[in-house]
Amino acid sequence: MWSVDPRTGKPREQVGVEATTEDVDRAVRAAHEVRGALADRSVRAAFLRTAADLLQGAGERIVETADVETALGPVRLNGELARTAAQLRAFAEVVDEGSFLDIRIDLPDAGAIPPRPDLRRWKIPLGVVAVYAASNFPLAFSVPGGDTASALAAGCPVVIKAHPDHPATSELCASLLREAAAQVGLPEDVVVLVHGFDAGVALVRHPLVAAAGFTGSVRGGRALFDAAAARPVPIPFHGELGSLNPVVLTPAAVDERAEEIGAGLAGSMTMGAGQFCTKPGFVLAPSGEAGDRFVGALTEALSDIEPAVMLDHRMRDHFVTGTDEMTRIPGVTAPVTPAAGGPHTVRAGFLTVDAKTLLDGEHPSLVQEVFGPVTVVARYDSRTEITEVLSQVPGNLTATLHIGERDQDEDAAPLLAELTPLAGRVLVNGWPTGVAVAAAQHHGGPYPATTSTGTSVGATAIERWLRPVTYQSTPDHLLPPELRDGNPLGLPRH
Known part of the structure; x- marks a missing residue:
């Protein structure tokens, strides 16, 4: 993969290589094998905050690299870096607070019609998430961006397909995310980066990939969406494809x-x-x-x-x-x-x-x-x-x-x-080009704006990478701590 300066059209340097199908298989399997390491919510939150700190600590190098690959300019890129760090920290707060687990408990009632057993519901991570980086936001919607942050917050390892417009920026940011994982005691392979068009196709088809997030064109996103739906086991594909606004x-x-x-x-x-x-x-x-x-x-x-x-x-x-x-x-x-x-x-x-x-x-x-x-x-x-x-x-x-x-x-x-x-x-009476990172934000819409009803910005973006599970009539000592009597973890419950 070559890093190209859009101001001149000339290649700058070769950055990495296009991943083969075998490379993608190794990347996904490596991420899948370490998914259990993300189970501890306190470690996940620390990971996200450490990643934000490392990204901002390397801010000058990141902005310089991104600017020569995108021509977006230091002012815009410094703002985007601040946004990227802020959303990582925001998801750390979501993880700490715990309401994203959507815990719901119905105690048994033999007099109900029909009779109700003991039911305890929460949400668990889907598994490995494929993230497809955007061209127009080399930080906030790419390697360390919202899809990655929300998937990691949910407890899902990520395999990220870098965008060819900013491969050097992608490599730099991925190395910082992996360093952040190591600093808090997580395996580095909770974040894995691959390059290349064929890698993107192989990624969405891999049987161990459980969901995908995409930001890009209607043509490219629709092709991947169709591939996700055509798998023997279809997976959720949360694609942001295009918008006239x-x-x-x-x-x-x-x-x-x-x-x-x-x-x-x-x-x-x-x-x-x-x-x-x-x-x-x-x-x-x-x-x-x-x-x-x-x-x-x-x-x-x-x-x-x-x-x-x-x-x-x-x-x-x-x-x-x-x-x-x-x-x-x-x-x-x-x-x-x-x-x-x-x-x-x-x-x-x-x-x-x-x-x-x-x-x-x-x-x-x-x-x-x-x-x-x-x-x-x-x-x-x-x-x-x-x-x-x-x-x-x-x-x-x-x-x-x-x-x-x-x-x-x-x-x-x-x-x-x-x-x-x-x-x-x-x-x-406003203009839509500012998208605040907030609990009430929704960055999605009817097709072709997105392929799902989810949002890629804001606290509820985490919901895309979770699925509900209900335990029925399960002895307390067998339940996850989050669902046990007495609420030992002090989590929000309905």
């Missing part, structure tokens, strides 16, 4: 603050060169003078954006060719043309189209995610057009509604109700 602007909103909304959209859609999974890629804006002011503000803001380097040249080329094809669709105009900015960069832009043009469904590319700094603004004339266009929008991670603030906006409630079925997180 629609935005609806009410007439009242643009009347009040067209310029503010235009500038805010420009900042959100170009963050990280438009390579966030929550980038707002489609906007429904009203026709008329206020809508024109919004378009003018967006034009002005994007005209000042400097060309940006994308994560790799393949993504750059797809952006350039894809947006060029979209500009050729009849009825589409480009107030600021998204295009190549040079041999290694792209220029941000946006397209406009009448909402009526979308109603025949003949131009599906206008309501599909485009990776990079571009968005489509559809101008509507009526409330009915909003509903008809939204009916063509696929499932999303987020949906955003901008409403009037000074007086009650009569469009707010019905539009919020229309957007809710489309996304896992619905925002009002």
